[in-house]
Each structure stands twice: as C-alpha cells, then as structure tokens.
Amino acid sequence: MIRPNDMVWKRDFKTRKDEIISLPSHIPVARNQGVSPTTSMLLDSDILEIPNGKPAGFDRPGFDQDTDIKAAKTAELILTTLPPPRPDRHDVRQFTEAILPRDAKDILFNLPGFPVFLEPLVKSDIDDHKPDETPCNIDTTPSQDSTGVHASREVMTGDVILCERPLVLCPGYIATADRHSLLQAHVDRMMQEERNAFFSLNNRYNSKDKIYDIYRSNAIAVQIPGCATRFVVVCRVISYVSHSCRPNAELIWDAASLSMSLRAIWPIQLGEEIFISYFNETETGPTLEMRQKWLTENYDISCQCSACQNPDWAKSDRQRVIIQRASTADYMNFYLSGDAALGDWLKDVKAADNTIYKRAHKMFEFIDLERFYGAAPWYHFHQICTVYAALGDLKNVRYWALSAAFVTLGHCGHDGGWLAIHNNPEKIDVWDCKKKLKDTMQ
Structure with a gap:
C-alpha cells in the first residue's frame, strides 16, 4: 500500500x-x-x-x-x-x-x-x-x-x-x-x-x-x-x-x-x-581461542570481557564446553529418544531419587560460574522440575519453575508457560508419581 x-x-x-x-x-x-x-x-x-x-x-x-x-x-x-x-x-x-x-x-x-x-x-x-x-x-x-x-x-x-x-x-x-x-x-x-x-x-x-x-x-x-x-x-x-x-x-x-x-x-x-x-556460540565455539578468532575476523576486536580475561581460562573453557555439549546433545536427545533416562527413572521404584537431578544441579553450577546458558537451558529446567514434581516436592518445583520463567522471559520476552507450573505444581502430569508407584508395589 x-x-x-x-x-x-x-x-x-x-x-x-x-x-x-x-x-x-x-x-x-x-x-x-x-x-x-x-x-x-x-x-x-x-x-x-x-x-x-x-x-x-x-x-x-x-x-x-x-x-x-x-x-x-x-x-x-x-x-x-x-x-x-x-x-x-x-x-x-x-x-x-x-x-x-x-x-x-x-x-x-x-x-x-x-x-x-x-x-x-x-x-x-x-x-x-x-x-x-x-x-x-x-x-x-x-x-x-x-x-x-x-x-x-x-x-x-x-x-x-x-x-x-x-x-x-x-x-x-x-x-x-x-x-x-x-x-x-x-x-x-x-x-x-x-x-x-x-x-x-x-x-x-x-x-x-x-x-x-x-x-x-x-x-x-x-x-x-x-x-x-x-x-x-x-x-x-x-x-x-x-x-x-x-x-x-x-x-x-x-x-x-x-x-x-x-x-x-x-x-x-x-x-x-x-x-x-x-x-x-553453537557456530563460533565456546573456547577462548575460538571466540577470539571469530571476533578478530569479523569485528577486528580483541575481547576484554571477564570470560576472556579469566586467568584460569583453561578451566573456564572446559566448563563452557560441557555446558554447550550438554545443552545441545541433551536437547536433541530429548526429541530423538523421548528422554529415555528420565523416563526409566520415573518407572523404576528402586532407582535413587537423586540420580537425575544431581547432573542438572552440577550443570546450573557451571552456568552460574560462567554466566553462560549454552544452546538450551530449557532442557535442564525441564529435567529438574520433572524430578521434583515426581517426588511431590512443592518447594523445589516452585523455585525452579520460577527461575525458568525469569530466564525464559529474558531470552524470549514471555515466560514460556513456566508461571503456570509455579502456580499449580500439583497439576503437573507426573506429580508425586514416585510415591504412588512405591505405594502400589507394597
């Protein structure tokens, strides 16, 4: 017009x-x-x-x-x-x-x-x-x-x-x-x-x-x-x-x-x-050498940020590689396999309750240290909230769902539906399923 x-x-x-x-x-x-x-x-x-x-x-x-x-x-x-x-x-x-x-x-x-x-x-x-x-x-x-x-x-x-x-x-x-x-x-x-x-x-x-x-x-x-x-x-x-x-x-x-x-x-x-x-970083790579090479070639700058000036850059590189690989590989694996490990844990009454969420907690520790989310933090939020929901842990579900809401809001401009999880955790489809499974086995 x-x-x-x-x-x-x-x-x-x-x-x-x-x-x-x-x-x-x-x-x-x-x-x-x-x-x-x-x-x-x-x-x-x-x-x-x-x-x-x-x-x-x-x-x-x-x-x-x-x-x-x-x-x-x-x-x-x-x-x-x-x-x-x-x-x-x-x-x-x-x-x-x-x-x-x-x-x-x-x-x-x-x-x-x-x-x-x-x-x-x-x-x-x-x-x-x-x-x-x-x-x-x-x-x-x-x-x-x-x-x-x-x-x-x-x-x-x-x-x-x-x-x-x-x-x-x-x-x-x-x-x-x-x-x-x-x-x-x-x-x-x-x-x-x-x-x-x-x-x-x-x-x-x-x-x-x-x-x-x-x-x-x-x-x-x-x-x-x-x-x-x-x-x-x-x-x-x-x-x-x-x-x-x-x-x-x-x-x-x-x-x-x-x-x-x-x-x-x-x-x-x-x-x-x-x-x-x-x-x-899925295209440039997460390590210091990869980032500096890309910035020099495309912007003719040498980055002086806290990540690039970190004296323990080798440790930082290792942590960023772990975050990047986990968020990319796990994210794709979720769709290809239906998150088999989490599914097996939900069905196994004898599986230790902390088997799954220990890895997610460690990943968030790296994320906090590096101030770097990788490709898909949503995968880790999904996994940790599912585990706590299956255990009927109201406090932890609400804590992680609210954290996910703020992170998603910052990245995408909306909460991604995580506020609904925070407000109504008992309505999650797997709510307290581990306890119910144990009760049926007794």
Whole structure:
C-alpha cells in the first residue's frame, strides 16, 4: 500500500559491485518476540505439561543470500515512515524510517493489530513493578574509553531494560545502481532529532560513504514474519550496546509493535555496563581461542570481557564446553529418544531419587560460574522440575519453575508457560508419581 508520505524508488539493476548494499551476515541477531508458550498450558483435563521444547521466538534466523537477492529484486522499493501517525495514540511518537519492498510493507501492515501499542516500560513483567527512573544511559566506558550503555538502576533477570522503535529498517541486501542516493534519501526523511541521533552512532569503517558505514557498524538482523527477506535495524540507544562473551542482556524483536527490546538475562547492578553477545556460540565455539578468532575476523576486536580475561581460562573453557555439549546433545536427545533416562527413572521404584537431578544441579553450577546458558537451558529446567514434581516436592518445583520463567522471559520476552507450573505444581502430569508407584508395589 502506498501512502501520501511514501517515496517510490525505481531501481536500475545494472549495478556496480561497490554500489550493492550488502550488510555483513555476522551482525548481531535479535530473537523474535514469542506470541505464546510452546507447550506449557492448561490442558482440557486441567493437567499441566512441563515445557520441554524451546520457547516460541528462540530460533535465530538464518541468512540465505540467494533468497534475499531474489526477494529484494522487486520492481520498486518504498521509502516510508512507520508507524503511520495517529493523533489518538500517544505511543506513536517514535517513528522508523523504512526501506521496504512493496510486498514486505503489505505483509507488515497485515500483521494482527499492527502497529501494536508500544507499552510503557515496566521493571518486570512478572512483578509488574513500574520504575520512575530511566533504566539505562549512554556514556563513556572508563576502562576502554568507548561508548557503552550502563544501567541507571538495579535490573533483575527478565526485566525490560529498554524498548524502542528503531531509527531505520531496511533489507540486509539491496541491489541498486545508486546506493549513496538511496541511503541519503532514506536519512533525509528523518526528523532532525532522529537524524542527529543516527549520525552520532559509532562508525567502525570511516570510508567516504558515512551513511553506509553507520549502517554496517550498527545493524542488527531481524525478521518480518511471513517475509523471505532478511532485514536489519539501527537503533538510537540499543545499537550502542557492546559485546561480551558473558552477556547480561538479550535483544528481542517484535515486528507487530515495530520495536526492539533489551532484556536482562542476569541480574545487573546500578552502574554496571550492559552487554549482549554478537555471536551464537553453537557456530563460533565456546573456547577462548575460538571466540577470539571469530571476533578478530569479523569485528577486528580483541575481547576484554571477564570470560576472556579469566586467568584460569583453561578451566573456564572446559566448563563452557560441557555446558554447550550438554545443552545441545541433551536437547536433541530429548526429541530423538523421548528422554529415555528420565523416563526409566520415573518407572523404576528402586532407582535413587537423586540420580537425575544431581547432573542438572552440577550443570546450573557451571552456568552460574560462567554466566553462560549454552544452546538450551530449557532442557535442564525441564529435567529438574520433572524430578521434583515426581517426588511431590512443592518447594523445589516452585523455585525452579520460577527461575525458568525469569530466564525464559529474558531470552524470549514471555515466560514460556513456566508461571503456570509455579502456580499449580500439583497439576503437573507426573506429580508425586514416585510415591504412588512405591505405594502400589507394597
């Protein structure tokens, strides 16, 4: 749909190589905001299932360049301001300047409720506590003389630190005969305040094409549901967040509200710097050498985070490898074998009660030490909650289910159904089954 303020950009595909907009495939990736729990819900029989799958929104989108090139080569691009101004909506004061293929704009406007109301910031979706103070600020990091984002209040796991609409949204790949003119037209559409914010962002390249350099330096990969094209956004504040191999925050993208959220995945103290991870360790590898090699090749930086500066790096490497292998292998094994070990324990009246959860406790000990969850912490939460539920241990089920709710909230933007487990542990399908099994054997 073309609106009065839209600009149509006709393209000549006789491109020169240096005029193709192709943002790096190794840029940070925001997880998609989940719209509902995956498997944890009250069933018709009022029995609860403990979540055993990755929550909705946990997938990191891949990048298929051929698909993106094909999707981008439509007859025209639309330069548009999103969301459309609405006098009855006080949240429509943050605008995003977008470059979109026509089909992508139609898909976006057909998302249910688009643009979804941009909720006022709350400290925690679970506690529903509304803070008065600004959650974070941009300033210079004293130790590195660089710009970073720091917490201006204490932040708990799962809290929304910041939620903002991006300054710009555009495809990660555009074939155009005049890259500079297209990007200049894009930036010229911004209001002066937004334009100033854009040109204040970090620039790692410093070539003659400043606008393109700022795009490349600050882009975050996102998806529009139902659209094959990979998109990127550049944010006013969130683009300043630095990398750490022990991140304390996660990026979550919600296309329906056209917003990027920064959520805490660990508690953050007042004044502490906020970090995300620029990579997925299932691809780069968990060891110090693997991480440093990837960061040098893709960002030309030598990471100085606490994990990389750990004097006992060999022990740290071993622990991170164990976490990564367990969370990946066990996670896949769960679906391939139905978690046979746990199933056997549930059926065996003679099996020791601590057989299964000892390993899960040890894994969480490593996770706490390394500040690293691996690919699928949900597997360990599922296993430990199932064991305590089978033993009828109300206190421990509630403790671990609430922990899982906060962790899932931080990673995915919703609790994944774990709050239902916390509130109604006796309705879990395996509740107290070990005691019942022993009673039947007597």
